[in-house]
Amino acid sequence: MRMLAEFFPEFAEKLDDLxxxxxxxxxxxxxxxxxICFALSIKGRSKPCVLKHFKGALEAGATVEELTYILALTMREAAGADDCWTHEVIGDWQEIIAGNIKCDCEK
Known part of the structure; x- marks a missing residue:
């Protein structure tokens, strides 16, 4: 945001409006x-936002135990999504090993 505020303040202001x-x-x-913001901040790997929403949740009446549950839930849902996605990508692992499926990243 610092660069946005300095070089594109109109955009930064619109974010404030949002x-x-x-x-x-x-x-x-x-x-x-x-x-919700705490969970999204964890997934977005934003330290300032995790801290902001951890504190905001406490100020809104949350307990550390509830925030720990949200942390665990976020990690579990991420693990499940990663598991499903990865299995979809490498579901044809035997074909990959056989050399029948190529990665776009190979040169």
Whole structure:
């Protein structure tokens, strides 16, 4: 965001406008909102956002135990998605070994 704020402030301002709109139109309670943002921040690997939403969830009444559950749930769902996707990609592993399937990355 620092580069955006410096070199494309109009865009950064629009993001602020989106944040305000989300807050105005929010149909879920603050704690649920913070849980969702916390999980997305974990998946996005954003340290500042993880910290922001961890603290925001606590301020919205969440417990450390609930946040630990959200962390575990996020990790489990990610593992399941990774498992399904990877098996889809290498489902024809015997054909890969046989040399019948080539990777686009091979030169």
């Amino acid at each position: 944040d305000a709109l989300y807050k105005e139109k929010r149909m879920i309670d603050e704690k649920t909102y913070q849980f």
